[in-house]
Amino acid sequence: MAGGRRETGLKRAHFVEPRVAAMLLLPQLAILVLFFFIPSIRALAQAFLLADPFGTVVQFVWFDNFRSLLASADYRDSVWTTIWFTLAQNALTLAVAAVLAFATDRVVRLRSAYKMILLLPYAIAPAIAGILWAFLFNPAVGPLAHMLRMAGIAWNPNLVAGDALLLVTLAASWKHICYDYIFLVAALLAMPQSLLEAAAVDGAGPLRRFFLIALPMIGPTVFFLVVMNFVYGFFETFAIIDAVTRGGPAGATNILVYKVYQDGFVNLDLGSSAAQSVILMISAFALTLLQFRYVERKVNYDV
Amino acid sequence: MGMNRRTLMLGTLLAGLAAGAAAPAAAQRVEIQWWHAMGGVLGxxxxxxxxxxNDAQQKYTVVAVNKGNYDEVINGTIAAYRAKRQPHLVQIYERGFMTMLLSDAIVPVHALMKEKGYTVDWNDFIKPVASFYTYKGNLMTMPFNSSTPILWFNKDQFAKAGFDKPAETWQELEKQLYAIKAKGAAECGTALANDYFWSLIENYSAINDQPFATRANGFDGLDTEFVYNKTSVVQQVTRLKKWLDDGVLQLAGTGFSPQQLFATGKCATYISSTADHGAMERNATVPWSATFLPHEQGVTARNSTIGGATIWVLKGHKPEEYDAVAAFFAHLASPKVQVWWHKVTGYVPLTNAAYKVAKDEGYYVQNPTREIAVLQLSRGTPTANSMGFRFGNFTQTTFALRQEMEAVMTGKKTPQQALDDSVRRGNEILRQFEKLNAGKY
Structure with a gap:
């Protein structure tokens, strides 16, 4: 080796031949530039413009698009809906995935069969999952809605804002539980069994073993999943919203990313839509930074 | 796409080889692209x-491509135009009229036909269809699929409750629907269609001669303002909310089509487009018929207005390709094609000549419900309130109206509150369009 240095560890790993490194980076960078940087910069530019969809008339309007957004009650409602939706979705997804992961970790017979079944929803396209949920819980024809009514529960996501929000939260969580589940199963597998066995010998039940031993040990994974769940809730739940409620009733499930689509691609208000996506991007960025700064400190990586 | 085209070319080549002498003629055909939004049977x-x-002549080939629903087609068109890869023809819904008209991306159809030497009797186009798309006396876009809402009803359920057919006024119809539910003839009186804002608010305003907006519903200028919060629309929305609360009106919600609520016999009536004829004939398991939309008591009912889409010609292509466009339009407007289109889809015929052909054939004697739309559209003399609607950003203002209507249905707002808010939001959107397009209309 040229320098003769033999340090180990991530920080010391480097390529001697910079051209190889550049070539290896190129595909990833090209994708980022094409699908992230160029669209982001164009969105940023569009956010300061008032333009007709064909781009024939373009007026520079400074912060008008942002100003009218912040002044609109509709937009503020959408912000709150997004906050509730992502928090509930995050908590539900993690909780169910954790229980399932811990449970399959203890199952001896047919473990891989259970795992297969639990992973299935991830293979279903979001739009199809959404239509499935919308149909099952449709108050007029859905079998599950019928069962709810039989049980004396007045269920009507077409007219009750809370029901609609609950329905999309359930659908979005259901779709994402598998993702969290895979990571948690892997994390549990990587955990030294001796610790759990020792606790079991000392008489700790499954619940205590989970909360006092397993959970702290899989902290980094949980933290990672929290971040990913937020990203999912912010950006990837679009198809589910579109299929289940179309943002309704009366905007009750109109989360920010759906509003970006609705205003930009249906209403053709490109300036406002661009301004919204800029705000959304900045807040997702800020949220991730905050999480890394404050939450990550409490995560213990030294397992 | 590339794959498809290659397969197509290979196919053409093989066909050409097989046909021998026919090959050179086929190779010289001028091809034009038409993006449309007609899926399923309509596709x-x-x-x-x-x-x-394409079969009727040797010179031109029209290639029709389904680009998704109306929203997706207009979006795809805008993206394509900005990338200078636009098709020659594109089907755009009526709500996109102002966006297209002022886009500077289109060739007006009247000018194109004149330039290409076709004499079209524009006056023979059915009035409410033509007037909707006429600007400064000239037709700007080629009418294609035009419809208007009508009232579908279940004959058995009306008979069971002791009625021949639906009443002509909303007041009487209300009594009938309540009776039908009370007597158990049907579970619900009517199902709410997804485009209710079009049938129950906009067409309601036209039929009852109520102004929807100032400046002749936008025909006279971009400074138009919505006023439907001060008309009998308030009464209409209040009535619908009452029906909903009493279970007389049912929503289908997402994941299910409201038409099914009627077609399976759950609801006794359904107000939707005459273009649903095809679907009714295929899907309905109940004895159905249809009639005119109701009107308010003591009001002389006016004409209803159209919905649907037109075919716009886009700029930026070669002259011989526009020859193909003009030839295709001439073919499309011919009575023979129009009568066929009217019969197989349920859309209204575009010209009086086509309507007359169908009538003379006795088509409406056998299919009386097929004539309702034409009769309803051409009833009386159109007033400033019933000519149609011409608003910039119309999709966006409609979205605001729908959201506020949902606020009424969910009980979040009273009808008056919601309509006030809808008008306020709509006017802000109109002002934005006016600011952007000042001096262009």
Whole structure:
């Protein structure tokens, strides 16, 4: 080796031949530039413009698009809906995935069969999952809605804002539980069994073993999943919203990313839509930074 | 796409080799692209229409491509235009009229036909269809699929409750629907269609001669302002909310089509487009018929207005390709094609000549419900309130109206509150369009 240095560890790993490194980076960078940087910069530019969809008339309007957004009650409602939706979705997804992961970790017979079944929803396209949920819980024809009514529960996501929000939260969580589940199963597998066995010998039940031993040990994974769940809730739940409620009733499930689509691609208000996506991007960025700064400190990586 | 085209070319080549002498003529055909939004059975009809044109002559080939729903087609068109890869023809819904008109991306159809030497009797176009798309006396876009809402009803359920047919006024119809539910003839009186804002608010305003907006519903200028919060629309929305609360009106919600609520016999009536004829004939398991939309008591009912889409010609292509466009339009407007289109889809015929052909054939004697739309559209003399609607950013203002209507249905707002808010939001959107397009209309 040229320098003769033999340090180990991530920080010391480097390529001697910079051209190889550049070539290896190129595909990833090209994708980022094409699908992230160029669209982001164009969105940023569009956010300061008032333009007709064909781009024939373009007026520079400074912060008008942002100003009218912040002044609109509709937009503020959408912000709150997004906050509730992502928090509930995050908590539900993690909780169910954790229980399932811990449970399959203890199952001896047919473990891989259970795992297969639990992973299935991830293979279903979001739009199809959404239509499935919308149909099952449709108050007029859905079998599950019928069962709810039989049980004396007045269920009507077409007219009750809370029901609609609950329905999309359930659908979005259901779709994402598998993702969290895979990571948690892997994390549990990587955990030294001796610790759990020792606790079991000392008489700790499954619940205590989970909360006092397993959970702290899989902290980094949980933290990672929290971040990913937020990203999912912010950006990837679009198809589910579109299929289940179309943002309704009366905007009750109109989360920010759906509003970006609705205003930009249906209403053709490109300036406002661009301004919204800029705000959304900045807040997702800020949220991730905050999480890394404050939450990550409490995560213990030294397992 | 590339794959498809290659397969197509290979196919053409093989066909050409087989046909021998026919090959050179086929190779010189001028090809034009038409993006449309007709899926399912309607999509098949479009294919038939295009095939009919391609087979009838040797010079031109129209290639019809389904680009998704109306929203997706207008979006795809805008993206394509900005990338200078636009098709020659594009089907755009009526709500996109102002966006297209002022886009500077289009060739007006009247000018194109004149330039290409076709004499079209524009006056023979059915009035409410033509007037909707006429600007400064000239037709700007080629009317294609035009419809208007009508009232579908279940004959058995009306008979069971002791009625011949639906009443003509909303007040009487309300009594009938309540009776039908009370007597158990049907579970619900009517199902709310997804485009209710079009049938129950906009067309309601036209039929009852109520102004929807100032400046002749936008026909006279971009400074138009919505006023439907001060008309009997308030009464209409209040009535619908009452029906909803009493279970007389049912929503289908997402994941299910409201038409099914009627077609399976759950609801006794359904107000939707006459273009649903095809679907009713295929899907309905109940004895159905249809009639005119109701009107308010003591009001002389006016004409209803149209919905649907037109075919816009886009700029930026070669002269011989516009020859193909003009030839295709001439074919499309011919009475023979119009009568066929009217019969297989339920859309209204575009010209009086086509309507007359169908009538003389006795088509309406056998299919009386097929005539309702034409009769309702051409009833009386259109007033400033019933000519149609011409608003910039119309999709966006409609979205605001729908959201506020949902606020009424969910009980979040009273009808008056919601309509006030809808008008306020709509006017802000109109002002934005006015600011952007000042001096262009």
């Amino acid at each position: 098949e009809r479009v294919e038939e229409l295009v095939k009919g044109f």
